[in-house]
Amino acid sequence: MSVNALIVHGGAPTAVINASLYGAIHEIKKYKEIGSFYAAIGGAGAVLREQFVDLKKISEEKLSMLPYTPASAIGTSRDPLEQPEYDRIAEILVKWNIRYVFFNGGNGSMDTCGKVYEACRRIGKEISVVGIPKTIDNDISVTDHAPGFGSAAKYIAASVREISQDVRALPIHVSVVEAMGRNAGWIAAASALADDGNGSGPDFIYLPEKPFDEDQFLTSIENKLQEKKGIVVVASEGLKKKDGSPIVEPIFQVGRAVYYGDVGTHLANLVIKKLGYKARSEKPGLCGRASIAFQSDVDREEAIIAGAEAVKAAMQGATGVMVGFKRIPGEIYKAEPMLIPIHEVMMTERCMPDEYINTEHNGVTKEFVEWCRPLIGKPLREFVTFKNMPFEPFTE
Known part of the structure; x- marks a missing residue:
């Protein structure tokens, strides 16, 4: 019997949050054991309302637009949650046969990710819960930087x-x-x-x-x-x-x-x-x-990597972690993904x-x-000015 997966967006969107969504979708399609890949339409509160859409039913033409679409294609929220809501989310995951859960967001979302992970442990269910970082503020701890910044x-x-x-x-x-x-x-x-x-x-x-x-x-x-x-x-x-x-x-x-x-x-x-x-x-x-006109190509590619790495980690048995980036020293910029225990980033500001x-x-x-x-990514556009040039002397 196949199992299902779920992805949730939380907090303020960015210019590349949909790129992470694309990376997760593209990666999860490689695993035949995943039946449906659900998206919560409207953030964490949508999980409680069981408002799910199966992303596997979306055409490739639509999915290919995600990396270049601003904000959140599946909707996001800042729903305040307490322990009863987290416990209820765990029950809903079991009800829908969801084995893998991905929370894509910033500090608050990583806190939600950690608490859903703990709720799943309380009920004794083996549900992998993995965080995908997202923030324009770049204030998530441990990781060198976060997609969106x-x-x-x-x-x-x-x-x-x-x-x-x-x-x-x-x-x-x-x-x-x-x-x-x-x-x-x-x-x-x-x-x-x-x-x-x-x-x-x-x-x-x-x-x-x-x-x-x-x-x-x-x-x-x-x-x-x-x-x-x-x-x-x-x-x-x-x-x-x-x-x-x-x-x-x-x-x-x-x-x-x-x-x-x-x-x-x-x-x-x-x-x-x-x-x-x-x-x-x-x-x-x-x-x-929200600007796609100024979207960073490096940011977009790393956002895709973050989504894909989250799926890889979950499918390999990881849970209670967030994908982060470690910068490799050298003259040429290079960063590689890493896994960070979720409790190290929950509600902390860098x-x-x-x-x-x-x-x-x-x-x-x-x-x-x-x-x-x-x-x-690519350098900023350069402009020209003539204001610093010396004035022409008058000649007869």
């Missing part, structure tokens, strides 16, 4: 390079770009890749790992205005004061779900009110995690280490740029 990094870097070009052309204001990142500043930090060595790139980057000092911020802006009149600042949405409180009060918060106030607008207003200089803010928001943040706490180090650059 490379594309988000490319988006912010490319966007900041374009904004920098605009500000250089008409240098009349301070432009503040607000990047996603509650407690981890990896996305904001990635904007440093916009620097082309010719003036395109952020002048300052502010991360949530270090307390934000308003006076220091204004002094830095004021000093920079003596050098140039067009400035680009990148700030994480999660900037905090010394006491740990956000610099802008959250608009809405329930558990881990936080809707921050407009940090970019707040900083731009500070410049206007305190320095009397023009300023404006930009907030890419969802565009930064923030930017000190060695990646400059001593002034308003930028990043060369070490970070070298670490991050390979993850965005």
Whole structure:
């Protein structure tokens, strides 16, 4: 008798979460003992509602579109679950003869993955539960990086390079770009890749790992205005004061779900009110995690690998683990998949280490740029400017 498998998406989607889905589907088709490969249509809550679709019934034409489709093709959620729900999920897995379960998500989803694994153990059923990492924030522990981050990094870097070009052309204001990142500043930090060595790139980057000092911020802006009149600042949405409180009060918060106030607008207003200089803010928001136009080819391929490796691990008997990536030292970028015990990543956040943040706490180090650059894949588009050329002398 054949057994079945199930995949669940959790948390905020990314530009490559469907690539992991594709990798899992492609791999699981190799195993004849798998009858149906179900997808929960709408996250963990969909498992409780038993809303399943058999992915083996989807045409290859549709499946081939997955790696290039943003967000989640099967739907995702942030359903709050307690032990009774986890126990009920275990019972539903038995009912549907599901032997292999894959949770594709970030910190919260890995917590769910671990708790479903424990629930299956409590009822004494041999059900393999494996996590597939996904996050634009790059804040999952142990793994070198997570699928989703490379594309988000490319988006912010490319966007900041374009904004920098605009500000250089008409240098009349301070432009503040607000990047996603509650407690981890990896996305904001990635904007440093916009620097082309010719003036395109952020002048300052502010991360949530270090307390934000308003006076220091204004002094830095004021000093920079003596050098140039067009400035680009990148700030994480999660900037905090010394006491740990956000610099802008959250608009809405329930558990881990936080809707921050407009940090970019707040900083731009500070410049206007305190320095009397023009300023404006930009907030890419969802565009930064959904853009296929700036999808990283490296990110996409590693997302496919993550999905496939999860299936391989489960079919070889692994359970209670998450697929991660280990970077291989060398001049040419290379990373290989590895398995991480799920309890090592459940609800833990990996923030930017000190060695990646400059001593002034308003930028990043060369070490970070070298670490991050390979993850965005193909180089950013280069632009041309003639503003640095000497003027032609008048001749009769």
